[in-house]
Amino acid sequence: MKMLERDDEFALLRGLLAECRKGLGSATTITGAVASGKTELLHAFSAEVAGGGVPVLSALASSAERTLPLGVVGQLFNHASLPKSRRDHMARLFTAMQRGSGPPDQWTVNERARVMNVLWSELLLLAERGPMLITVDDVHYADAFSMRCLLYFIHRLRDAPVLMLLTKRERPQRVHPLIDADLLRLRHCHLVKLGPLGVPSVAALAAGHVPADEIDRFAGDCHEVSGGNPLLIHALLDDRRAAPAGAAGHLVVGQAYRHAVLATVHRGGRTELRVARGLAVLGDLRAPGLLEELLRVDTMAVEQAVAGLVAAGVLAHGGFRHPAGRSAVLGDMDLSHRAELRSRLARLRRGRGGKARAGSPAAGHGRGRHTAPRNAGPGATDPGAEPGGAELSGAERRVAALAAEGLMNREIAERLAITVSTVEQHLTKIYRKLEIDGRAGLAKAFAAHSDLVPGGDRPEPVVGSGPVWPPAGWAQTGLASSHTGG
Ligand SMILES: Nc1ncnc2c1ncn2[C@@H]1O[C@H](COP(=O)(O)OP(=O)(O)OP(=O)(O)O)[C@@H](O)[C@H]1O
Ligand SMILES: [Mg+2]
Secondary structure (H helix, E strand, O other): OOOOOOOOOOOHHHHHHHHHHHHOOEEEEEEEEEOOOOHHHHHHHHHHHHHHHOOOEOOOOOOOHHHOOHHHHHHHOOOOOOOHOOOOOOOHHHHHHHHHHHOOOHHOHHHHHHHHHHHHHHHHOOOOOOOOEEEEEEEEOOOHHHHHHHHHHHHHHHHOOEEEEEEOOOOOOOOOOOOOHHHHHOEEEEEEEEOOOOHHHHHHEEEEOOOOOHHHHHHHHHHHHOOOOOOHHHHHHHHHHOOOOOOOOOOOOOOOHHHHHHHHHHHHHHHHHHEEEEEEEOOOOOOOHHHHHHHHOOOHHEEEEEEEHHHHOOOEEOEEOOOOHHHHHOOOOOOHHHHHHHHHHHHHHHHHHOOOOOOOHHHOOOHHHHHHHHOOOOOOOOOOOOOOOOOOHHHHHHHHHHHOOOOOHHHHHHHHHHOOOHHHHHHHHHHHOOOOHHHHHHHHHHHHHHOOOOOOOOOOOOOOOHHHHHOHHHHHHHHHOOOOOO
Protein backbone atom coordinates (compact mmCIF):
# COMPACT_ATOMS: atom_id res chain seq x y z
CA MET A 1 0.00 0.00 0.00
CA LYS A 2 1.18 3.48 -0.84
CA MET A 3 1.66 5.46 2.38
CA LEU A 4 1.43 9.19 1.91
CA GLU A 5 2.36 12.32 3.84
CA ARG A 6 4.35 10.52 6.51
CA ASP A 7 7.90 11.50 5.50
CA ASP A 8 8.36 13.92 8.40
CA GLU A 9 7.14 11.37 10.93
CA PHE A 10 9.50 8.73 9.52
CA ALA A 11 12.37 11.18 9.65
CA LEU A 12 11.68 11.94 13.31
CA LEU A 13 11.44 8.26 14.23
CA ARG A 14 14.61 7.35 12.32
CA GLY A 15 16.42 10.12 14.15
CA LEU A 16 15.20 8.79 17.49
CA LEU A 17 16.36 5.29 16.56
CA ALA A 18 19.80 6.67 15.75
CA GLU A 19 19.89 8.28 19.21
CA CYS A 20 18.72 5.03 20.73
CA ARG A 21 21.65 3.21 19.15
CA LYS A 22 23.86 5.51 21.24
CA GLY A 23 22.01 4.45 24.38
CA LEU A 24 19.60 7.38 24.52
CA GLY A 25 16.08 6.01 24.54
CA SER A 26 12.82 7.86 24.06
CA ALA A 27 9.09 7.40 23.73
CA THR A 28 6.83 8.71 20.97
CA THR A 29 3.06 8.82 21.00
CA ILE A 30 1.33 8.82 17.63
CA THR A 31 -2.07 10.37 17.93
CA GLY A 32 -4.88 11.35 15.57
CA ALA A 33 -8.53 10.90 14.77
CA VAL A 34 -10.15 7.55 14.10
CA ALA A 35 -8.62 5.89 11.04
CA SER A 36 -6.07 8.66 10.54
CA GLY A 37 -3.34 6.05 9.98
CA LYS A 38 -1.78 5.59 13.43
CA THR A 39 -1.52 1.81 13.19
CA GLU A 40 -0.31 2.00 9.61
CA LEU A 41 2.58 4.27 10.62
CA LEU A 42 3.40 2.11 13.65
CA HIS A 43 3.51 -1.04 11.52
CA ALA A 44 5.48 0.55 8.69
CA PHE A 45 8.14 1.88 11.06
CA SER A 46 8.27 -1.41 13.00
CA ALA A 47 8.76 -3.32 9.75
CA GLU A 48 11.59 -1.02 8.72
CA VAL A 49 13.27 -1.35 12.12
CA ALA A 50 12.85 -5.12 12.23
CA GLY A 51 14.22 -5.30 8.68
CA GLY A 52 17.36 -3.60 9.98
CA GLY A 53 17.85 -6.33 12.58
CA VAL A 54 16.52 -4.46 15.62
CA PRO A 55 14.31 -6.63 17.86
CA VAL A 56 10.71 -5.43 18.17
CA LEU A 57 8.31 -6.32 20.95
CA SER A 58 4.73 -5.33 20.15
CA ALA A 59 1.40 -5.34 21.91
CA LEU A 60 -2.11 -4.36 20.92
CA ALA A 61 -4.37 -3.05 23.63
CA SER A 62 -8.08 -3.57 23.12
CA SER A 63 -11.24 -2.52 24.87
CA ALA A 64 -12.17 -6.19 25.30
CA GLU A 65 -9.01 -6.80 27.37
CA ARG A 66 -9.03 -3.57 29.27
CA THR A 67 -9.84 -5.26 32.54
CA LEU A 68 -7.30 -8.06 32.07
CA PRO A 69 -4.55 -7.32 34.61
CA LEU A 70 -1.08 -7.20 33.03
CA GLY A 71 -2.65 -7.88 29.63
CA VAL A 72 -0.50 -5.51 27.58
CA VAL A 73 2.73 -6.09 29.50
CA GLY A 74 2.06 -9.82 29.27
CA GLN A 75 1.85 -9.53 25.47
CA LEU A 76 5.21 -7.74 25.35
CA PHE A 77 7.11 -10.19 27.49
CA ASN A 78 5.46 -13.22 25.91
CA HIS A 79 6.18 -11.99 22.41
CA ALA A 80 6.55 -14.67 19.76
CA SER A 81 9.87 -13.23 18.60
CA LEU A 82 11.48 -13.97 21.98
CA PRO A 83 13.26 -17.30 22.52
CA LYS A 84 11.04 -19.90 24.16
CA SER A 85 13.32 -20.10 27.18
CA ARG A 86 12.79 -16.37 27.89
CA ARG A 87 9.05 -16.64 27.42
CA ASP A 88 8.88 -19.61 29.79
CA HIS A 89 10.97 -17.69 32.28
CA MET A 90 8.60 -14.71 32.10
CA ALA A 91 5.53 -16.93 32.38
CA ARG A 92 6.96 -18.43 35.60
CA LEU A 93 7.71 -14.97 36.90
CA PHE A 94 4.18 -13.69 36.21
CA THR A 95 2.66 -16.75 37.89
CA ALA A 96 4.90 -16.34 40.93
CA MET A 97 4.02 -12.65 41.22
CA GLN A 98 0.31 -13.37 41.20
CA ARG A 99 0.63 -16.38 43.49
CA GLY A 100 2.65 -14.45 46.03
CA SER A 101 0.52 -11.33 46.27
CA GLY A 102 -2.80 -12.11 44.63
CA PRO A 103 -4.11 -10.29 41.55
CA PRO A 104 -2.35 -7.01 40.64
CA ASP A 105 -5.26 -4.83 41.72
CA GLN A 106 -4.68 -6.08 45.28
CA TRP A 107 -0.93 -5.38 45.32
CA THR A 108 0.41 -2.82 47.71
CA VAL A 109 2.42 0.12 46.41
CA ASN A 110 5.63 -1.65 47.38
CA GLU A 111 4.63 -4.84 45.63
CA ARG A 112 3.73 -2.92 42.50
CA ALA A 113 7.06 -1.10 42.56
CA ARG A 114 8.92 -4.40 43.01
CA VAL A 115 7.12 -6.01 40.07
CA MET A 116 7.72 -3.02 37.83
CA ASN A 117 11.38 -3.06 38.76
CA VAL A 118 11.67 -6.76 37.93
CA LEU A 119 10.04 -6.17 34.54
CA TRP A 120 12.30 -3.20 33.81
CA SER A 121 15.35 -5.33 34.61
CA GLU A 122 14.04 -7.98 32.22
CA LEU A 123 13.66 -5.37 29.53
CA LEU A 124 17.22 -4.13 30.03
CA LEU A 125 18.42 -7.69 29.75
CA LEU A 126 16.59 -8.10 26.44
CA ALA A 127 18.09 -4.85 25.16
CA GLU A 128 21.57 -5.75 26.34
CA ARG A 129 22.99 -6.35 22.88
CA GLY A 130 21.68 -3.24 21.22
CA PRO A 131 18.62 -1.12 20.63
CA MET A 132 15.16 -2.52 20.96
CA LEU A 133 11.77 -1.19 19.85
CA ILE A 134 8.67 -1.60 21.97
CA THR A 135 5.31 -0.75 20.43
CA VAL A 136 1.84 -0.58 21.93
CA ASP A 137 -1.05 0.08 19.58
CA ASP A 138 -4.14 1.78 21.05
CA VAL A 139 -2.48 2.36 24.40
CA HIS A 140 -5.62 4.17 25.64
CA TYR A 141 -7.18 0.71 26.05
CA ALA A 142 -4.30 -0.69 28.14
CA ASP A 143 -5.23 -2.19 31.52
CA ALA A 144 -4.41 0.00 34.49
CA PHE A 145 -1.40 -1.94 35.71
CA SER A 146 0.17 -2.23 32.24
CA MET A 147 -0.28 1.50 31.85
CA ARG A 148 1.60 2.09 35.09
CA CYS A 149 4.36 -0.27 33.97
CA LEU A 150 4.69 1.53 30.63
CA LEU A 151 4.99 4.84 32.44
CA TYR A 152 7.55 3.35 34.82
CA PHE A 153 9.60 2.22 31.80
CA ILE A 154 9.20 5.54 30.03
CA HIS A 155 10.56 7.46 33.03
CA ARG A 156 13.72 5.35 32.76
CA LEU A 157 14.13 5.21 28.99
CA ARG A 158 16.41 8.18 28.68
CA ASP A 159 19.48 6.17 29.66
CA ALA A 160 18.54 2.88 28.04
CA PRO A 161 18.78 1.67 24.43
CA VAL A 162 15.01 1.27 24.21
CA LEU A 163 12.70 3.10 21.84
CA MET A 164 9.02 3.07 22.65
CA LEU A 165 6.26 3.83 20.16
CA LEU A 166 2.64 4.15 21.25
CA THR A 167 -0.51 4.98 19.36
CA LYS A 168 -3.38 6.70 21.03
CA ARG A 169 -6.76 7.83 19.74
CA GLU A 170 -7.08 11.57 19.95
CA ARG A 171 -9.96 12.65 22.10
CA PRO A 172 -10.79 16.24 21.30
CA GLN A 173 -10.79 18.36 24.44
CA ARG A 174 -10.09 15.31 26.59
CA VAL A 175 -6.79 14.11 28.01
CA HIS A 176 -5.85 10.74 29.33
CA PRO A 177 -4.88 11.33 32.97
CA LEU A 178 -1.80 9.13 32.77
CA ILE A 179 -0.60 9.22 29.19
CA ASP A 180 -1.13 12.86 28.31
CA ALA A 181 -0.44 14.53 31.60
CA ASP A 182 2.73 12.62 32.35
CA LEU A 183 4.27 11.91 28.98
CA LEU A 184 4.07 15.34 27.48
CA ARG A 185 6.19 16.97 30.14
CA LEU A 186 9.21 14.68 29.70
CA ARG A 187 11.91 15.89 27.34
CA HIS A 188 12.59 12.49 25.86
CA CYS A 189 8.89 12.03 25.00
CA HIS A 190 7.51 13.12 21.66
CA LEU A 191 4.07 13.56 20.21
CA VAL A 192 3.24 12.98 16.57
CA LYS A 193 -0.19 14.14 15.55
CA LEU A 194 -1.54 12.79 12.28
CA GLY A 195 -3.89 15.01 10.32
CA PRO A 196 -6.12 14.23 7.36
CA LEU A 197 -4.55 13.59 3.96
CA GLY A 198 -4.64 16.47 1.49
CA VAL A 199 -6.08 16.64 -2.03
CA PRO A 200 -2.70 15.88 -3.72
CA SER A 201 -2.47 12.64 -1.73
CA VAL A 202 -5.95 11.64 -2.85
CA ALA A 203 -4.82 12.33 -6.41
CA ALA A 204 -1.72 10.17 -5.88
CA LEU A 205 -3.83 7.29 -4.55
CA ALA A 206 -6.27 7.64 -7.45
CA ALA A 207 -3.50 7.57 -10.07
CA GLY A 208 -3.91 4.48 -12.22
CA HIS A 209 -7.57 4.06 -11.20
CA VAL A 210 -8.99 7.25 -12.65
CA PRO A 211 -8.17 8.68 -16.10
CA ALA A 212 -5.33 11.19 -15.82
CA ASP A 213 -7.36 14.14 -17.12
CA GLU A 214 -10.10 13.46 -14.55
CA ILE A 215 -7.88 13.07 -11.51
CA ASP A 216 -8.01 16.65 -10.28
CA ARG A 217 -11.78 16.77 -10.23
CA PHE A 218 -12.02 13.29 -8.71
CA ALA A 219 -9.47 14.10 -6.01
CA GLY A 220 -11.31 17.32 -5.07
CA ASP A 221 -14.67 15.57 -4.77
CA CYS A 222 -13.22 12.56 -2.99
CA HIS A 223 -11.52 14.84 -0.49
CA GLU A 224 -14.73 16.75 0.10
CA VAL A 225 -16.67 13.58 0.87
CA SER A 226 -13.92 11.85 2.90
CA GLY A 227 -12.51 14.85 4.76
CA GLY A 228 -9.06 13.35 4.06
CA ASN A 229 -9.68 10.26 6.21
CA PRO A 230 -7.55 7.57 4.48
CA LEU A 231 -10.02 4.79 5.27
CA LEU A 232 -12.83 6.71 3.56
CA ILE A 233 -10.57 7.66 0.64
CA HIS A 234 -9.66 4.00 0.02
CA ALA A 235 -13.35 3.09 0.24
CA LEU A 236 -14.29 5.72 -2.34
CA LEU A 237 -11.54 4.38 -4.61
CA ASP A 238 -12.99 0.88 -4.18
CA ASP A 239 -16.45 2.21 -5.08
CA ARG A 240 -14.96 3.93 -8.08
CA ARG A 241 -13.27 0.68 -9.21
CA ALA A 242 -16.49 -1.29 -8.75
CA ALA A 243 -18.51 1.21 -10.80
CA PRO A 244 -19.51 0.33 -14.35
CA ALA A 245 -17.27 1.57 -17.14
CA GLY A 246 -18.21 5.09 -18.17
CA ALA A 247 -18.11 6.58 -14.70
CA ALA A 248 -15.06 8.47 -15.98
CA GLY A 249 -13.51 10.61 -13.26
CA HIS A 250 -16.70 10.87 -11.24
CA LEU A 251 -16.94 10.06 -7.65
CA VAL A 252 -19.12 7.06 -6.94
CA VAL A 253 -20.41 6.87 -3.39
CA GLY A 254 -21.40 3.27 -2.82
CA GLN A 255 -21.28 0.29 -0.55
CA ALA A 256 -17.58 0.54 0.33
CA TYR A 257 -18.02 4.13 1.50
CA ARG A 258 -21.04 3.17 3.59
CA HIS A 259 -19.10 0.35 5.24
CA ALA A 260 -16.14 2.59 5.90
CA VAL A 261 -18.36 5.26 7.51
CA LEU A 262 -19.85 2.60 9.75
CA ALA A 263 -16.40 1.23 10.59
CA THR A 264 -15.21 4.74 11.49
CA VAL A 265 -18.26 5.46 13.63
CA HIS A 266 -18.04 2.12 15.46
CA ARG A 267 -14.28 2.45 16.00
CA GLY A 268 -14.83 5.87 17.51
CA GLY A 269 -16.36 4.61 20.73
CA ARG A 270 -19.75 4.38 22.39
CA THR A 271 -20.58 8.07 22.61
CA GLU A 272 -19.48 8.70 19.03
CA LEU A 273 -21.73 5.89 17.86
CA ARG A 274 -24.65 7.17 19.90
CA VAL A 275 -24.17 10.72 18.67
CA ALA A 276 -23.82 9.62 15.04
CA ARG A 277 -27.07 7.66 15.35
CA GLY A 278 -28.89 10.54 17.00
CA LEU A 279 -27.64 12.92 14.34
CA ALA A 280 -28.66 10.52 11.58
CA VAL A 281 -32.21 10.61 12.94
CA LEU A 282 -32.12 14.36 13.57
CA GLY A 283 -30.50 15.38 10.28
CA ASP A 284 -28.38 18.30 11.44
CA LEU A 285 -27.33 20.38 14.40
CA ARG A 286 -29.28 23.52 13.60
CA ALA A 287 -31.61 23.31 16.57
CA PRO A 288 -29.53 24.15 19.64
CA GLY A 289 -29.52 21.49 22.31
CA LEU A 290 -31.93 19.20 20.46
CA LEU A 291 -29.44 16.37 19.94
CA GLU A 292 -28.52 16.39 23.63
CA GLU A 293 -32.19 16.24 24.58
CA LEU A 294 -32.87 13.51 22.07
CA LEU A 295 -30.01 11.35 23.34
CA ARG A 296 -30.18 12.49 26.97
CA VAL A 297 -26.44 13.08 26.85
CA ASP A 298 -24.76 16.16 28.26
CA THR A 299 -23.66 18.96 25.96
CA MET A 300 -19.94 18.45 26.58
CA ALA A 301 -20.10 14.78 25.65
CA VAL A 302 -22.04 15.57 22.47
CA GLU A 303 -19.58 18.33 21.54
CA GLN A 304 -16.61 16.01 22.00
CA ALA A 305 -18.19 13.22 20.00
CA VAL A 306 -19.16 15.63 17.23
CA ALA A 307 -15.61 17.02 17.16
CA GLY A 308 -14.23 13.47 16.92
CA LEU A 309 -16.57 12.62 14.04
CA VAL A 310 -15.67 15.86 12.27
CA ALA A 311 -11.96 15.06 12.66
CA ALA A 312 -12.64 11.58 11.29
CA GLY A 313 -14.21 13.03 8.14
CA VAL A 314 -17.71 11.69 8.78
CA LEU A 315 -19.37 14.99 9.71
CA ALA A 316 -18.98 18.55 8.46
CA HIS A 317 -21.15 21.64 8.31
CA GLY A 318 -23.34 20.44 11.18
CA GLY A 319 -24.36 17.17 9.53
CA PHE A 320 -23.06 14.15 7.64
CA ARG A 321 -20.55 14.93 4.93
CA HIS A 322 -22.53 12.87 2.48
CA PRO A 323 -26.15 11.64 2.64
CA ALA A 324 -24.86 8.08 2.07
CA GLY A 325 -23.08 8.30 5.44
CA ARG A 326 -26.29 9.29 7.16
CA SER A 327 -28.31 6.56 5.48
CA ALA A 328 -25.61 3.97 6.32
CA VAL A 329 -25.84 4.91 10.00
CA LEU A 330 -29.64 4.84 9.90
CA GLY A 331 -29.59 1.46 8.16
CA ASP A 332 -27.21 0.07 10.78
CA MET A 333 -29.61 0.90 13.60
CA ASP A 334 -31.97 -1.47 15.23
CA LEU A 335 -35.47 -0.76 13.85
CA SER A 336 -37.01 -0.31 17.27
CA HIS A 337 -34.23 2.05 18.37
CA ARG A 338 -34.69 4.15 15.26
CA ALA A 339 -38.44 4.29 15.75
CA GLU A 340 -38.01 5.21 19.41
CA LEU A 341 -35.63 8.07 18.58
CA ARG A 342 -37.94 9.31 15.85
CA SER A 343 -40.97 9.42 18.08
CA ARG A 344 -38.99 11.06 20.89
CA LEU A 345 -37.77 13.64 18.36
CA ALA A 346 -41.33 14.33 17.22
CA ARG A 347 -42.38 14.85 20.84
CA LEU A 348 -39.44 17.18 21.49
CA ARG A 349 -40.22 19.18 18.38
CA ARG A 350 -43.87 19.48 19.35
CA GLY A 351 -42.79 20.62 22.79
CA ARG A 352 -40.56 23.24 21.25
CA GLY A 353 -43.27 24.34 18.80
CA GLY A 354 -44.34 27.39 20.76
CA LYS A 355 -40.80 28.43 21.52
CA ALA A 356 -38.20 29.82 19.20
CA ARG A 357 -38.15 28.02 15.88
CA ALA A 358 -35.16 25.73 15.39
CA GLY A 359 -32.45 27.65 13.55
CA SER A 360 -34.29 30.95 13.88
CA PRO A 361 -32.36 34.04 15.01
CA ALA A 362 -33.63 33.77 18.56
CA ALA A 363 -32.88 30.06 18.84
CA GLY A 364 -29.29 30.56 17.74
CA HIS A 365 -28.24 32.13 21.01
CA GLY A 366 -29.26 29.42 23.42
CA ARG A 367 -27.58 26.50 25.06
CA GLY A 368 -25.84 24.12 22.71
CA ARG A 369 -25.32 26.64 19.95
CA HIS A 370 -21.65 25.73 20.04
CA THR A 371 -22.41 22.11 19.12
CA ALA A 372 -21.99 22.97 15.44
CA PRO A 373 -18.62 21.68 14.18
CA ARG A 374 -15.88 24.23 13.78
CA ASN A 375 -16.01 24.22 9.99
CA ALA A 376 -19.73 24.70 10.07
CA GLY A 377 -21.34 25.37 6.72
CA PRO A 378 -24.71 24.31 5.34
CA GLY A 379 -26.97 23.18 8.11
CA ALA A 380 -24.95 24.70 10.93
CA THR A 381 -26.35 27.16 13.42
CA ASP A 382 -26.39 30.64 11.96
CA PRO A 383 -28.04 33.22 14.14
CA GLY A 384 -28.35 35.64 11.26
CA ALA A 385 -30.20 33.28 8.95
CA GLU A 386 -33.70 33.69 7.56
CA PRO A 387 -36.46 31.73 9.22
CA GLY A 388 -37.89 28.64 7.56
CA GLY A 389 -40.61 29.13 4.97
CA ALA A 390 -39.08 32.20 3.24
CA GLU A 391 -38.90 32.17 -0.56
CA LEU A 392 -35.72 31.10 -2.36
CA SER A 393 -33.84 33.73 -4.33
CA GLY A 394 -32.95 33.07 -7.97
CA ALA A 395 -29.35 32.19 -7.08
CA GLU A 396 -30.54 29.87 -4.32
CA ARG A 397 -32.93 28.13 -6.72
CA ARG A 398 -30.09 27.53 -9.16
CA VAL A 399 -27.84 26.08 -6.44
CA ALA A 400 -30.72 24.02 -5.03
CA ALA A 401 -31.53 22.57 -8.44
CA LEU A 402 -27.98 21.35 -8.97
CA ALA A 403 -27.65 20.04 -5.41
CA ALA A 404 -30.94 18.16 -5.80
CA GLU A 405 -29.47 16.49 -8.86
CA GLY A 406 -26.59 15.20 -6.76
CA LEU A 407 -23.80 17.53 -7.85
CA MET A 408 -21.01 18.08 -5.35
CA ASN A 409 -20.43 21.58 -3.97
CA ARG A 410 -17.34 21.91 -6.13
CA GLU A 411 -19.23 20.95 -9.25
CA ILE A 412 -21.99 23.40 -8.44
CA ALA A 413 -19.39 26.12 -7.93
CA GLU A 414 -17.80 25.32 -11.29
CA ARG A 415 -21.14 25.24 -13.06
CA LEU A 416 -22.31 28.56 -11.70
CA ALA A 417 -18.86 30.20 -11.67
CA ILE A 418 -19.03 30.96 -7.95
CA THR A 419 -16.86 29.82 -5.04
CA VAL A 420 -17.44 26.67 -3.01
CA SER A 421 -17.93 28.81 0.05
CA THR A 422 -20.73 30.76 -1.70
CA VAL A 423 -22.37 27.44 -2.60
CA GLU A 424 -22.17 26.39 1.05
CA GLN A 425 -23.70 29.66 2.21
CA HIS A 426 -26.55 29.30 -0.30
CA LEU A 427 -27.18 25.74 0.85
CA THR A 428 -27.33 26.83 4.49
CA LYS A 429 -30.08 29.29 3.60
CA ILE A 430 -31.85 26.86 1.29
CA TYR A 431 -32.07 24.12 3.94
CA ARG A 432 -33.36 26.58 6.45
CA LYS A 433 -35.91 28.19 4.16
CA LEU A 434 -37.21 24.83 2.94
CA GLU A 435 -37.01 23.45 6.49
CA ILE A 436 -35.29 20.31 5.29
CA ASP A 437 -32.40 18.22 6.63
CA GLY A 438 -30.06 18.24 3.67
CA ARG A 439 -29.61 17.16 0.10
CA ALA A 440 -31.92 14.18 0.30
CA GLY A 441 -34.70 16.52 1.37
CA LEU A 442 -34.03 18.77 -1.61
CA ALA A 443 -35.02 16.16 -4.18
CA LYS A 444 -38.32 15.62 -2.35
CA ALA A 445 -38.92 19.35 -2.05
CA PHE A 446 -38.37 19.72 -5.78
CA ALA A 447 -40.78 16.95 -6.54
CA ALA A 448 -43.42 18.53 -4.30
CA HIS A 449 -43.06 22.18 -5.40
CA SER A 450 -42.85 22.90 -9.10
CA ASP A 451 -42.24 26.57 -8.21
CA LEU A 452 -38.78 25.62 -6.99
CA VAL A 453 -37.65 24.50 -10.43
CA PRO A 454 -35.59 27.24 -12.06
CA GLY A 455 -37.07 28.37 -15.37
CA GLY A 456 -35.34 30.78 -17.75
CA ASP A 457 -32.14 30.63 -15.78
CA ARG A 458 -32.01 26.82 -15.94
CA PRO A 459 -28.41 25.58 -15.87
CA GLU A 460 -26.93 23.92 -18.89
CA PRO A 461 -26.30 20.19 -18.65
CA VAL A 462 -22.79 19.23 -17.65
CA VAL A 463 -21.14 17.63 -20.63
CA GLY A 464 -19.89 14.13 -19.93
CA SER A 465 -20.74 14.22 -16.27
CA GLY A 466 -22.04 10.65 -16.44
CA PRO A 467 -23.56 9.34 -13.29
CA VAL A 468 -24.05 12.59 -11.41
CA TRP A 469 -25.84 14.63 -14.01
CA PRO A 470 -28.42 13.02 -16.31
CA PRO A 471 -30.11 16.23 -17.36
CA ALA A 472 -32.68 15.09 -19.95
CA GLY A 473 -36.10 16.39 -19.03
CA TRP A 474 -35.38 17.19 -15.41
CA ALA A 475 -36.92 20.62 -15.56
CA GLN A 476 -40.07 19.40 -17.27
CA THR A 477 -40.89 16.77 -14.68
CA GLY A 478 -39.41 18.50 -11.65
CA LEU A 479 -38.62 15.00 -10.41
CA ALA A 480 -34.96 15.42 -9.71
CA SER A 481 -34.96 12.28 -7.61
CA SER A 482 -35.99 10.15 -10.59
CA HIS A 483 -32.53 10.44 -12.11
CA THR A 484 -30.56 7.40 -11.19
CA GLY A 485 -27.36 8.48 -12.79
CA GLY A 486 -26.61 5.32 -14.81
N1 LIG B 1 -0.54 7.74 5.09
C1 LIG B 1 -1.43 6.93 4.51
N2 LIG B 1 -1.56 6.88 3.17
C2 LIG B 1 -2.47 6.08 2.62
N3 LIG B 1 -3.30 5.25 3.29
C3 LIG B 1 -3.21 5.24 4.62
C4 LIG B 1 -2.28 6.08 5.30
N4 LIG B 1 -2.42 5.88 6.61
C5 LIG B 1 -3.39 4.97 6.75
N5 LIG B 1 -3.85 4.57 5.57
C6 LIG B 1 -4.94 3.59 5.38
O1 LIG B 1 -6.06 4.09 6.11
C7 LIG B 1 -6.72 3.06 6.81
C8 LIG B 1 -6.81 3.41 8.29
O2 LIG B 1 -5.51 3.36 8.85
P1 LIG B 1 -5.24 2.85 10.34
O3 LIG B 1 -6.00 1.62 10.64
O4 LIG B 1 -3.76 2.82 10.49
O5 LIG B 1 -5.86 4.05 11.16
P2 LIG B 1 -5.82 4.23 12.75
O6 LIG B 1 -5.56 5.66 12.98
O7 LIG B 1 -4.92 3.25 13.37
O8 LIG B 1 -7.35 3.88 13.10
P3 LIG B 1 -7.96 3.63 14.59
O9 LIG B 1 -8.25 4.98 15.16
O10 LIG B 1 -9.24 2.89 14.33
O11 LIG B 1 -6.98 2.83 15.36
C9 LIG B 1 -5.97 1.79 6.51
O12 LIG B 1 -6.62 1.11 5.47
C10 LIG B 1 -4.61 2.26 6.05
O13 LIG B 1 -4.04 1.36 5.13
MG1 LIG C 1 -5.31 1.79 14.81
